[in-house]
Amino acid sequence: MKDSPAFATDAKNPWCDGCGHSPVTRVLQETLAQHFDPSNVVLVTDIGCIGMADSLFTCHTVHGLHGRAPALAAGIAMTRNDQSLKVVVMMGDGGAAIGLQHILECARLNQNLTLIVCNNQTYGMTGGQQSAYTLPGVRTSTSPHGVQETPFDLCRLLEGFDVLRARTAATAHELPEYLTQCLRHNGFSMLETLNYCPSYTGKFNPETLTPKAMRDFFAAHGLELGMWPAATARPSYRFSPTLQPAALASIIPKYSHGLTKPVQILLAGSAGGGVQSAAEIFAQGAILSGLHVAFRGEYPVTVGKGFSTAILVLSPEPILSTSQEHGDLALVVSADGLAFTRNDLPKHASVAVDQSLETPDFAATKIDFRQFGTRQAALAALIWALQQYHYYPLAAMREAIDAVRSNRVRESCHATLEKLGRL
Numbered sequence: 504m505k506d507s508p509a510f511a512t513d514a515k516n517p518w519c520d521g522c523g524h525s526p527v528t529r530v531l532q533e534t535l536a537q538h539f540d541p542s543n544v545v546l547v548t549d550i551g552c553i554g555m556a557d558s559l560f561t562c563h564t565v566h567g568l569h570g571r572a573p574a575l576a577a578g579i580a581m582t583r584n585d586q587s588l589k590v591v592v593m594m595g596d597g598g599a600a601i602g603l604q605h606i607l608e609c610a611r612l613n614q615n616l617t618l619i620v621c622n623n624q625t626y627g628m629t630g631g632q633q634s635a636y637t638l639p640g641v642r643t644s645t646s647p648h649g650v651q652e653t654p655f656d657l658c659r660l661l662e663g664f665d666v667l668r669a670r671t672a673a674t675a676h677e678l679p680e681y682l683t684q685c686l687r688h689n690g691f692s693m694l695e696t697l698n699y700c701p702s703y704t705g706k707f708n709p710e711t712l713t714p715k716a717m718r719d720f721f722a723a724h725g726l727e728l729g730m731w732p733a734a735t736a737r738p739s740y741r742f743s744p745t746l747q748p749a750a751l752a753s754i755i756p757k758y759s760h761g762l763t764k765p766v767q768i769l770l771a772g773s774a775g776g777g778v779q780s781a782a783e784i785f786a787q788g789a790i791l792s793g794l795h796v797a798f799r800g801e802y803p804v805t806v807g808k809g810f811s812t813a814i815l816v817l818s819p820e821p822i823l824s825t826s827q828e829h830g831d832l833a834l835v836v837s838a839d840g841l842a843f844t845r846n847d848l849p850k851h852a853s854v855a856v857d858q859s860l861e862t863p864d865f866a867a868t869k870i871d872f873r874q875f876g877t878r879q880a881a882l883a884a885l886i887w888a889l890q891q892y893h894y895y896p897l898a899a900m901r902e903a904i905d906a907v908r909s910n911r912v913r914e915s916c917h918a919t920l921e922k923l924g925r926l
């Protein structure tokens with residue numbers, strides 16, 4: 504692999520003699536060398552024999568989980584808004600089967616990367632099992648009498664996404680041209696190379712092992728070879744790390760807070776009782792007062808039944824860790840919340856529970872939170888806490904409530920705030 508010095512390392516070819524991964528890799532090194540600098544190329548390899556390509560390339564390389572290399576590559580490609588980075592993925596037909604969703608998503612979003620699927624008709628690394636692309640009749644270690652099922656045709660599957668697609672044999676003379684077109688394409692391109700894994704598929708199907716017999720076999724199964732360009736130029740999906748100014752406006756601090764150190768508050772109630780929404784409003788009020796906030800919600804998968812808790816940390820400094828053994832305040836507004844948090848409550852410096860709840864094992868302040876209704880009790884508890892401990896002004900909470908989208912909920916929240924303010 505020394506004939507393309509720009510992209511080829513001195514590492515030894517790791518594959519079995521006659522493995523189709525070798526010619527594809529060599530042509531990829533040569534083609535990259537003609538158009539790119541190694542420092543501007545990231546090669547993402549999938550699990551499998553194909554994944555051993557890493558050691559042969561001088562450019563940046565990342566080895567992904569089986570089938571997930573396209574998703575990894577998409578994340579890398581999305582960070583750029585220009586053509587300064589070329590992202591290439593190499594995966595086998597096994598990876599392309601178990602990770603098909605990721606390939607479809609890359610095509611749907613027109614991710615700016617080139618995917619090379621080295622379809623050797625098998626899971627090479629694990630012993631020659633049938634993949635979802637193995638053609639009917641091919642014998643594998645898991646289909647000794649020949650595959651019966653209809654395989655996926657990746658070029659056809661991607662047809663509806665208007666992306667550049669190509670398919671040819673791993674040793675075909677068109678391969679450099681197809682690769683060049685794919686690598687220079689702005690947007691998603693997919694090149695499928697066809698060959699056999701001589702150590703497994705070749706062993707089980709010796710009659711089709713010569714390049715000509717292989718080509719005939721693929722043609723006989725209706726696998727069209729060729730290149731299908733994208734009909735239109737459409738933009739690639741990009742991730743923008745910059746928040747929109749409109750979104751930022753709502754969290755510019757307008758109030759001052761009263762904290763000199765972090766406080767941790769546990770709010771516990773029933774699923775469907777507005778615990779998470781109340782915690783969000785409370786957090787928004789804290790942010791409007793210049794505080795840093797961490798908020799962790801917990802509830803069962805049955806979101807309308809059982810407990811619902813929120814742990815809130817308010818801090819004058821950035822919050823680097825939310826782990827804290829002893830909370831400062833626990834607010835419990837329902838029997839579900841009490842049952843779920845009962846063991847943790849004594850670890851809190853202060854505990855306030857709804858007056859309907861029995862807490863014989865530990866001291867707790869009893870407040871009639873539920874007089875505001877089952878869906879307002881959680882917010883009432885947080886407003887009560889603000890009045891007791893002055894973390895930040897009620898005006899900030901009022902402004903956070905103003906941002907609630909539902910008219911009905913917003914009005915109920917305001918009513919709770921005003922009523923508590925008068926008590």
Ligand SMILES: Cc1ncc(C[n+]2csc(CCOP(=O)(O)OP(=O)(O)O)c2C)c(N)n1
Binds near residue numbers: 554629
């Ligand atoms: C999620 C996951 N499933 C299964 C495996 C086990 N595994 C490792 S390599 C491999 C086969 C790879 O086949 P293919 O993607 O076609 O690449 P080849 O080895 O043929 O180049 C499998 C199934 C794995 N590593 N990860």
Ligand code: SF4
Binds near residue numbers: 521623627700702703
């Ligand atoms: S086992 Fe098959 S796929 Fe793996 S290196 Fe050998 S020939 Fe290639």
